[in-house]
């Protein structure tokens with residue numbers, strides 16, 4: 001057996017590796033002297049590394065890189081890609097994360113050489129088109145959210161949150177006002193309290209009431225002159241619209257606090273209601289959830305932050321600005337909190353978002369949201385006869401089930417049902433979030449799925465439930481059909497093995 005086939009687990013390297021067999025690492029496929037390209041000899045004498053660089057700058061030993069042919073490399077990467085689940089492959093109802101299908105035309109536009117090939121340090125007079133894209137996107141985002149101006153710099157939702165908190169701090173300090181606390185509902189996304197702590201504030205938690213909304217009396221009880229602001233998600237992480245939003249806004253403003261809107265899930269409300277009209281001062285948006293950039297796996301995102309007029313002068317900078325009619329430049333706001341990104345933000349995510357907005361138009365964006373809400377309610381109604389819905393009233397773009405009774409009666413947990421769904425060809429929904437729902441299982445079908453796909457998803461849930469009751473062992477062993485089975489998540493987190501020793 002050749003070393004290559006040995007490395008590939010005894011299989012010829014060209015055979016697709018299916019099922020549970022491990023794909024060898026690229027280093028295991030490596031053969032000394034093999035390479036992915038060959039240039040014809042031109043006859044021109046090439047310089048050696050020793051001739052080009054001072055010996056001090058050269059490594060002592062050869063860098064251990066894999067040596068493979070282009071054919072083996074492509075086969076390896078393609079085999080790996082077949083071991084994944086993705087938004088392009090099927091429904092991905094991961095609540096809170098908005099994993100929807102993203103139109104390919106947005107990728108095509110973001111990939112145009114005139115956009116993708118520009119160095120971020122290029123001067124403004126050479127990049128007028130790029131600056132115009134940023135100014136146009138900022139305007140569109142402000143129109144969608146009902147705000148005055150926005151920064152496009154933050155690289156993700158959480159980065160937007162920290163930016164928003166720094167803006168709150170700058171605003172209060174400019175008024176000679178030292179405030180310590182930020183109020184967060186107990187249903188909030190985990191990044192909210194983390195950002196508050198990073199921003200140097202203390203978290204005060206307010207409970208939710210039996211409608212799944214902020215408990216207004218409890219909120220009023222914790223308000224005071226040391227409250228810098230409140231961070232709210234609306235619709236909240238239970239997928240429910242905060243009904244008392246106007247009263248909450250008035251109460252927080254009454255004590256001099258600011259209102260921060262976690263708009264990660266803007267796809268629930270576009271074209272229907274605007275955070276600015278609800279009284280919010282700061283909004284972050286996740287362009288990688290709502291506007292055509294898939295996320296997950298640590299890929300680039302964008303978390304622009306839009307603000308009301310009283311916060312514009314504090315925005316991060318420099319900002320792309322139309323300084324004269326049709327002339328664009330970088331401008332630093334007068335009392336800017338400074339940069340929150342090395343350059344201008346994740347620009348190609350911004351380009352995709354503008355493409356998405358322009359393609360849909362205002363009316364199209366409203367239909368995106370209406371459809372997202374319709375799909376979530378369809379699945380809620382369809383499943384409510386067999387599962388407990390945590391708060392069974394009309395939801396927004398996502399719905400939360402509680403599997404507490406299933407656990408009590410049959411010893412099957414939310415995570416077991418999620419794993420069993422994977423065998424039916426669906427990505428698992430979010431489990432154990434929000435924290436306030438026992439055995440939570442959160443479904444966000446998104447607007448991009450058809451009613452046939454929703455029906456198939458509902459049937460997969462029924463199959464999983466039937467197994468939970470009648471064939472428990474199967475559910476506890478799931479997933480049995482994926483390249484990787486049930487992993488020990490605690491051990492995976494504690495014993496990180498991130499490197500492969502190439503020697």
Ligand SMILES: *Cc1c(COP(=O)(O)O)cnc(C)c1O
Nearest residue numbers: 096156157158189191233262264
């Ligand atoms: C996803 C999400 C965030 C965090 O966004 P990242 O881009 O992952 O940092 C914050 N809040 C809510 C409600 C979210 O759904």
